[in-house]
Amino acid sequence: MVERVETMVRIPVEQRRRQLVAAAFTVIATRGLAATSARAVVAEAGMSLASFHYAFTSREELLEMLITEVTDGEQAAVLPQELAGKTLEELLIEGLTGYLEHLRADPLREQAMLELTQYAIRSQPELAQHQYRRYREIAAAALQLAASETGTRWQVPLGTVARLLVHVTDGLTLTWLVDRDDRAARDALAAAARALTALAAPEPPTAPEPSPQE
Amino acid sequence: MVERVETMVRIPVEQRRRQLVAAAFTVIATRGLAATSARAVVAEAGMSLASFHYAFTSREELLEMLITEVTDGEQAAVLPQELAGKTLEELLIEGLTGYLEHLRADPLREQAMLELTQYAIRSQPELAQHQYRRYREIAAAALQLAASETGTRWQVPLGTVARLLVHVTDGLTLTWLVDRDDRAARDALAAAARALTALAAPEPPTAPEPSPQE
DNA sequence: CGCGAACTGGGACGATCGTCCCAGTATGGG
DNA sequence: CCCATACTGGGACGATCGTCCCAGTTCGCG
Numbered sequence: 001m002v003e004r005v006e007t008m009v010r011i012p013v014e015q016r017r018r019q020l021v022a023a024a025f026t027v028i029a030t031r032g033l034a035a036t037s038a039r040a041v042v043a044e045a046g047m048s049l050a051s052f053h054y055a056f057t058s059r060e061e062l063l064e065m066l067i068t069e070v071t072d073g074e075q076a077a078v079l080p081q082e083l084a085g086k087t088l089e090e091l092l093i094e095g096l097t098g099y100l101e102h103l104r105a106d107p108l109r110e111q112a113m114l115e116l117t118q119y120a121i122r123s124q125p126e127l128a129q130h131q132y133r134r135y136r137e138i139a140a141a142a143l144q145l146a147a148s149e150t151g152t153r154w155q156v157p158l159g160t161v162a163r164l165l166v167h168v169t170d171g172l173t174l175t176w177l178v179d180r181d182d183r184a185a186r187d188a189l190a191a192a193a194r195a196l197t198a199l200a201a202p203e204p205p206t207a208p209e210p211s212p213q214e
Numbered sequence: 215m216v217e218r219v220e221t222m223v224r225i226p227v228e229q230r231r232r233q234l235v236a237a238a239f240t241v242i243a244t245r246g247l248a249a250t251s252a253r254a255v256v257a258e259a260g261m262s263l264a265s266f267h268y269a270f271t272s273r274e275e276l277l278e279m280l281i282t283e284v285t286d287g288e289q290a291a292v293l294p295q296e297l298a299g300k301t302l303e304e305l306l307i308e309g310l311t312g313y314l315e316h317l318r319a320d321p322l323r324e325q326a327m328l329e330l331t332q333y334a335i336r337s338q339p340e341l342a343q344h345q346y347r348r349y350r351e352i353a354a355a356a357l358q359l360a361a362s363e364t365g366t367r368w369q370v371p372l373g374t375v376a377r378l379l380v381h382v383t384d385g386l387t388l389t390w391l392v393d394r395d396d397r398a399a400r401d402a403l404a405a406a407a408r409a410l411t412a413l414a415a416p417e418p419p420t421a422p423e424p425s426p427q428e
Numbered sequence: 429c430g431c432g433a434a435c436t437g438g439g440a441c442g443a444t445c446g447t448c449c450c451a452g453t454a455t456g457g458g
Numbered sequence: 459c460c461c462a463t464a465c466t467g468g469g470a471c472g473a474t475c476g477t478c479c480c481a482g483t484t485c486g487c488g
Contacts, residue, residue, distance in 0.1 A: 013435085032336050034248055037475060048437050053477065115332060121325065121391055122246050128392045156405045163402040164409070167385020174384050175377065177335055178342045188377040191370045191413060195378070198412030199405060227465085251445060262467050267447065 016055045019045050021066045029108035033115040038062075064124060067116050071131040079142055083149045088200055091146040092193035099169055100185055103176060110173050132166070139165040152200040161199055168192045230269045233259050235280045243322035247329040252276075278338060281330050285345040290352045293359070302364040302414055306407035309356055313383055314399055317390060324387050346380070353379040366414040375413055382406045 023045035027036045038052050038059055056062045079095065086094070103110050120128035140162035147154055154161050168189075176185045237259035241250045252266050252273055270276045293309065300308070317324050334342035354376035361368055368375050382403075390399045 016435095038477085039475080050436060050438075050478090054435070057477095059476065111332075111335065117388070117392070118325075118329060118332060125392075132389055132392045156408070157401070160398070160401045160405050163389065163398060164382070164385075164405050167382050167389065167402065167406070168378070170385040170388050171378075171381020171383075174331070175346055175381065178331070178339075178346045184374070184377060187371070187374045188381065191374050191378050192381070194370070195409035195412050198409050230465095252447085253445080264448090264466060264468075268465070271447095273446065 013055055016047070016051060017065065019047075020052065020055055020062060021069055024062055024066050025070065025112060028115060029112040033112075033119055060123070063116075063119065064127065067120055067124070067127045067131065070113070070116070071127075071134050074134055074138065079145070083145075086150065087197075088146055088150040088152050089193050089197040091150060092196055093190055095142055095146065096168070096172070096189040096193060097186070100172065100176070100182075100189060103173055104182070107177060111177055114173065114177075135166045135169075136162045139163075139169075147200055147203075151203045153203045154200050156199050161196070165196065168196075227269055230261070230265060231279065233261075234266065234269055234276060235283055238276055238280050239284065239326060242329060243326040247326075247333055274337070277330075277333065278341065281334055281338070281341045281345065284327070284330070285341075285348050288348055288352065290356055293356055297359075297363045300364065301411075302360055302366050303407050303411040305360040305364060306410055307404055309360065310382070310386070310403040310407055311400070314386065314390070314396075314403060317387055318396070321391060325391055328387065328391075349380045349383075350376045353377075353383075361414055361417075365417045367417045368414050370413050375410070379410065382410075 020041060024036060024041045027040050027044050031040070039049060041062070042049050042052050052062075056065075079098070082094075083091070117128055117131060120131065136159065140158050143154065143161050143165060144158060172185060172189060172192075175188075176182075234255055238250060238255045241254050241258050245254065253263060255276070256263050256266050266276075270279075293312070296308075297305070331342055331345060334345065350373065354372050357368065357375050357379060358372060386399060386403060386406075389402075390396075
């Protein structure tokens with residue numbers, strides 16, 4: 001009664017989980033989290049519905065793995081490449097411009113990240129916290145590099161500047177996704193770089209002499 | 215066959231629309247946009263499902279009216295109250311602190327606004343643009359007031375600073391909703407105020423004399 | 429070579445969704 | 459006072475959702 005099925009493929013669970021996660025991210029980016037049903041995901045991955053619940057016990061579990069994997073794989077798209085002979089402000093502008101280009105190149109990706117954050121805030125707060133800790137780590141690394149490379153020093157705790165930088169990139173993302181105004185985004189980004197620069201000051205000489213204040 | 219219904223109430227359409235919009239916002243805030251079904255809304259509003267489609271032709275129409283109404287009613291929660299004798303940085307700190315308090319007092323409201331923005335980006339881009347134009351208007355008004363009140367002048371076009379300020383508040387909102395870290399938020403906000411202050415300079419005397427540069 | 433276990437396809441279940449319909453009720457203009 | 463109409467309650471429809479089940483297929487290990 002059952003026909004010979006020629007397309008049946010046997011794939012180990014781990015690989016299938018990865019495939020489903022990737023497919024899910026694609027669906028979220030293109031059609032939104034609300035439309036990311038189990039059926040839509042398996043359709044995107046080209047497998048049957050049963051494989052979904054063989055690999056994951058629930059949709060929630062898939063999303064959990066998705067968020068974890070995506071935020072851990074998050075790279076510093078912000079790091080400027082040419083460091084030599086630039087001022088801090090120039091470095092910040094380049095870094096932020098790099099982020100804007102990253103955003104412009106693949107807006108759906110950042111939109112998906114945003115939707116996942118919002119989902120996580122409601123459904124898996126720890127995941128959202130982890131995601132933002134990672135963002136801040138990346139920001140802090142970039143800021144520290146920029147400062148040390150230009151012989152400057154942050155006047156405010158690095159973690160605080162990093163937090164502020166994440167605010168800026170988040171805002172940049174949200175606003176640009178809304179209006180797609182490249183020119184305005186670049187202006188705002190330049191202003192942000194200029195403003196952030198005010199939080200740094202030239203580093204005192206390498207061998208710190210006791211200041212003659214007492 | 216039909217029993218006497220004693221609870222039936224006749225309400226004009228306009229009022230019912232307003233009631234439904236208000237109920238919908240409550241549901242979005244408490245349970246998320248994904249859970250904001252027509253049935254959930256009418257349950258919150260205490261009416262029957264038919265009234266929903268008597269007042270609105272579709273769920274989408276309700277959300278459209280909801281977004282429009284809410285963003286038009288958006289107030290400047292950011293305006294500092296005591297203006298006299300403060301520096302620009304102090305004024306900015308107070309304004310941002312005011313916003314943080316507003317956020318802390320009713321986090322679900324801002325979370326709902328964020329979810330509505332995300333929905334609008336995908337489904338009604340014009341509404342999202344309108345929403346963010348409104349945000350920028352409010353920010354620009356606050357910034358202009360702060361500058362004129364402290365005898366300073368923005369070195370960067372007001373619209374650009376306003377855009378940047380919206381970035382900061384958006385980022386503040388998102389991050390705080392994720393980690394609820396009041397202390398870190400206040401630090402970041404103070405840093406933001408300090409950084410933004412660098413974009414302003416003392417206003418030249420009221421009667422502008424020609425500068426002796428030529 | 430054979431068999432247990434890993435894996436897959438397809439279909440099914442109950443819940444919930446948006447939308448619609450219709451019989452019935454209250455009300456204001458004549 | 460009465461009737462057209464503005465309005466409401468409740469139920470229904472088809473679609474889609476997450477989840478589950480089971481018969482059947484393939485593979486690795488003995």
